[in-house]
Amino acid sequence: QLQLQESGPGLVKPSETLSLTCTVSGGSISSSSYYWGWIRQPPGKGLEWIGSIYYSGSTYYNPSLKSRVTISVDTSKNQFSLKLSSVTAADTAVYYCARTRITIFGVVAGLMFDPWGQGTLVTVSS
Amino acid sequence: DIQMTQSPSTLSASVGDRVTITCRASQSISSWLAWYQQKPGKAPKLLIYKASSLESGVPSRFSGSGSGTEFTLTISSLQPDDFATYYCQQYNSHAAFGQGTKVEIK
Numbered sequence: 001q002l003q004l005q006e007s008g009p010g011l012v013k014p015s016e017t018l019s020l021t022c023t024v025s026g027g028s029i030s031s032s033s034y035y036w037g038w039i040r041q042p043p044g045k046g047l048e049w050i051g052s053i054y055y056s057g058s059t060y061y062n063p064s065l066k067s068r069v070t071i072s073v074d075t076s077k078n079q080f081s082l083k084l085s086s087v088t089a090a091d092t093a094v095y096y097c098a099r100t101r102i103t104i105f106g107v108v109a110g111l112m113f114d115p116w117g118q119g120t121l122v123t124v125s126s
Numbered sequence: 127d128i129q130m131t132q133s134p135s136t137l138s139a140s141v142g143d144r145v146t147i148t149c150r151a152s153q154s155i156s157s158w159l160a161w162y163q164q165k166p167g168k169a170p171k172l173l174i175y176k177a178s179s180l181e182s183g184v185p186s187r188f189s190g191s192g193s194g195t196e197f198t199l200t201i202s203s204l205q206p207d208d209f210a211t212y213y214c215q216q217y218n219s220h221a222a223f224g225q226g227t228k229v230e231i232k
Contacts, residue, residue: 047170047213049221060220063127096169103158103217110217112160114181116169 002027004097004117012091012124018084022097022117029078030055035100036080037113038071040093048093052100052111053080060109087124094119128152128216132224138232145201147227149214154194158218161190161199164226165210173212174199204229 008020022036029036037052051061053071061069070083084091098113129152139145149159157177162170172181174190177197187202201208209231214224 046225047215047223049223062220098169101175105218108219110158110219111221112172112175112215112217113170113221114172116171119169 002099002115004099004115006095006097006117006120008120008122010121010123012087012122013126014088014124015086018082018087018091018095018122018124020082020095020097020120020122022080022082024078024080024099029073029080030075033101035060035102035111036073037098037100037111038082039096039098039113039116040091041096041119042090042093049111049113050082050084050095052102060111089124092122092124094121128155128219128222130214130216130222130224132212132214132227134227135225136228136230138230139204140232141204141206143204143232145204145208145229147199147212147214147229149192149197149199149224151195151197151216151218155216155218157193158216159190159192159197160215160217161188162213162215163208163210164213170213201229 003025005023012018035052038050051071053059068085073080096119098116101112103110131150159177161174164170178190211226211228
């Protein structure tokens with residue numbers, strides 16, 4: 001059974017870079033059928049897709065966050081990672097990683113998420 | 127960007143009730159819509175994809191319908207385990223979620 005687990009610091013200072021890793025078990029991140037993604041949820045609020053990556057390194061990013069986001073993959077460790085730079089209090093959220101099902105529409109892709117990791121709370125505060 | 131709007135934001139219902147949640151897209155997304163269930167402190171769980179296809183293992187009391195810009199999630203007979211928050215998500219272009227509908231006990 002595929003499982004995903006987020007890890008990383010729970011507290012990040014404003015203006016610094018948030019870094020998280022997702023470890024995949026029970027399956028290979030190098031599967032040709034799936035991307036791997038990050039989604040976040042501020043406390044008490046809704047869900048926001050951050051970005052998704054293929055094992056080859058191909059990425060899709062949310063345009064609203066693209067300037068601050070880098071997602072990378074390490075197939076040897078069956079992991080993928082998120083870096084979000086110049087964080088503010090507005091970036092405080094539970095960050096989830098998830099397997100991403102992708103549907104290609106020409107130059108555009110549609111992304112759906114299942115399963116998800118349990119999530120990790122990252123607080124931005126000095 | 128495609129915006130997703132759910133209604134109502136909160137819904138009070140009793141066990142056994144038929145419950146319907148509506149999701150509207152700001153432009154046509156064909157049938158590229160998914161529904162998720164989230165319980166407090168837990169990750170979302172995929173229930174329905176392509177507007178009306180039930181994910182494996184999801185009870186048949188859940189159903190989805192719609193196309194274009196208007197979609198519905200229906201729970202035919204609400205069970206105690208169904209009290210949760212439900213999100214729609216378009217995947218016609220990247221991904222965007224609705225703001226959620228909380229189903230609470232009446």
